[in-house]
Amino acid sequence: MNEPLAERIRPKKLEDYISQQHLVGEKGVLTQHIKQGIIPSLILWGPPGIGKTTLANIIANVSGRPFYTLSAISSGVKDVREVIEKAKKSGGLFTQKNPILFIDEIHRFSKSQQDSLLGAVEKGWVTLIGATTENPSFEVIPALLSRCQVYILNSFDKDDLIALLHRAMKEDAILSTKKIILKETDALLQVSSGDARKLLNIFELLVSSEDEIEITNKMVLEKVQKNTVRYDKTGEQHYDIISAFIKSIRGSDPNAAVYWLARMIEGGEDVKFIARRLLILASEDIGNANPTALILANTTFQAVSTIGYPESRIILSQCAVYLANSAKSNASYMAIGKAQQLVKKTGDLSIPLHLRNAPTKLMKDLDYGKDYQYSHNYPGNFIHQEFLPEEISGTKLYEPGNNPRENQFKEVLKNRWKDKYDY
Template sequence: MADLFDTTDSAPEAQARADTAPRPLADRLRPQVLDEVIGQRQVLGPEAPLGVMLAAGTLGSIVFWGPPGVGKTTIARLLADATDLHFVQISAIFSGVPELRKVFEAAKQRRRTGQGTLLFVDEIHRFNKAQQDSFLPHMEDGTILLVGATTENPSFELNAALLSRAQVLVLERLGQEDLEALVARAETALDRALPLEPGARAALLDMADGDGRALLNLVEQVTSWRLDAPLDVNGLKTRLMKRAAVYDKSGDGHYNLISALHKSVRGSDPDAALYWYARMLEAGEDPRYLARRITRMAVEDIALADPQAQAVCLQSWETYERLGSPEGELAIAQALVYIALAPKSNAAYVAYKAARRAAKETGSLMPPKHILNAPTGLMKDQGYGKGYAYDHDAKDGFSGQNYFPDDMERTTFYEPVERGFERDLRKRVDYFARLRIQRTED
């Protein structure tokens, strides 16, 4: 007799229920073949890496590197279909060594029956070194064809051994044309146009920020509204919030944006510098980190071309500490504009690095004895301090003596540029060089 309290569906009933359950639009529009994938022609085109591999029938292990919502999972699944491989998907977030062992054992069983396995590992950078190493023997003997996906730079996050066995393919955020094509595909599938004015339609694409999955989720929301007339931009923005920008304060996005900020300052572009500064603040970056970095920019890229630049940066940093947000962020922005427009020189930075190299190469060479102090009689007997010329007593306050080790040729490290305050320093360097020659000839 059947259990009156057993409400579990039978397998056919459960399958039927699953087939009729509502599916998200992004899942319904998932491409069925590689030719249906929107965007990513740089890896999928006939002459692109995947196109060439598939045409030659020599698909190898791959790591997809790119932001969310650009098709990493979809392409991996379609690659398995195109090569008749069994598709297995795991996430490094939820999987550990026991799960990996089961996956590898199942792949070995399939291989014995002539079926290969494409193992798709999402967030592969989350695996530690030992876990990443566990893939290697199974990749080498053909048990699995690995397709990894990561939003972080593989050069920093993945083992060199794993990278040497896989090709890294970069997937890019979807452009406006790609996003528009995705919306058009959604409208065809839904058999209705989005109830948006042209400006609002463009705003919807901007809200997705290059993420196809996010865009389809937004489209699904818009089509669920009961509207009497198409929405304009303000109406859309009232109902929808812009998708948060992709940014990880300890990851690749962080380093990309700070690099863009630094190079904008170095390139004397205050507008671009302010833009990247604002992008980082909007993403939640700590203003103290930005204050420290712009102070570094003043030291590294401006230096003595404008000695005041460091002081301006330090003052803005101190102002932020006293005022906090948001007022203190304005002080940092002002310092950013100042250093972007300041004359640039890395002459002192180059000189410092050259001096460090020379110091390593010359080892323990002693200073010349004439510039050594001689506080004891023994040291005087050894010639310490003998012949030292006190520069204040010399003509022009400059003796021209040698201060390098006796066994080392005089070397020029510092070459001031003809910009900003370093123009004056250039004159001083040249002046002392001429005097040094004169003192040698006297």
């Protein structure tokens, strides 16, 4: 049997659903909706592995409605329209039995993808149930959000998770034949981070090869660290992989860059998170060695914010490869760092009078703006004058990088400023 444990013991009815009593308890709001046979379009918001998909399935099963599902990671507008057409044929217009369309990770849908759902929701062709780990106020377009009820699912507590383990040992056809002793559970609960699906996956890994086993903290940590490789968007590996991705691009290795990018994409990482990091890198690590890099990175961010998965993977790959192959310079990054340290050290130094604005007669009488030389009035649009406070006059903060473009900057600065910018 290849079906994972989390699927084998997935609850089929509300009575078996662990936790979320405010929604599915005897007086829970969803319980009342189901009893009345009126299911509104809704957004289920909560952390990973909390049972959002399970709850959507239960609602469909109990209400006797056709059930269609899409993943925002792998579905495009075409897929949405195809499912809506199927739903229209299987349900009646404005009937209580209109099909349920479940969209996992709906926050990953682009604006155009979310727009494609509006007509079907408005006309009653489908009842939409969206699942999200992100605040829907920020990630779901207002027009769609206003047509949905938002229900918050709370994280499982320790008792919920232990109850889930005992249910698995008792009810699962495979695990019920084994002798499993839960001597210690702290490590098991810690590595699962409150994610029930992750907990069951790890638990199955631990007991799959043994007929008799005693679960201890030491055994869990040893086996999990050795055997599990997962991408946790909120955990340590999330930061380790983005670090490897950035360092690969900084190190000019496009092969490694696309590998780590693929790891994030397959793990369901937010496209906008990846694009934001590329945007930062384009300035921090490439800068004026190739200013086009920043333009491309910004265009990438705008594009993936509009398109979403799965097509965004192509755009992200193009940008990552371009940035990896680009000339590198951290000169601007280092310059602002030095400048900030200087400000912290010297405080609010007085602004030179000739650089001050003089919109009133009093300010002019106080010599604000006096002796300022307007650069455009001089050959080459340049005249030698001091722009720093007197106390730090001549301080050098920007050191051009050693690349063709910034070497040109270096020559221009030398010619204009002589000793002040003598690199």
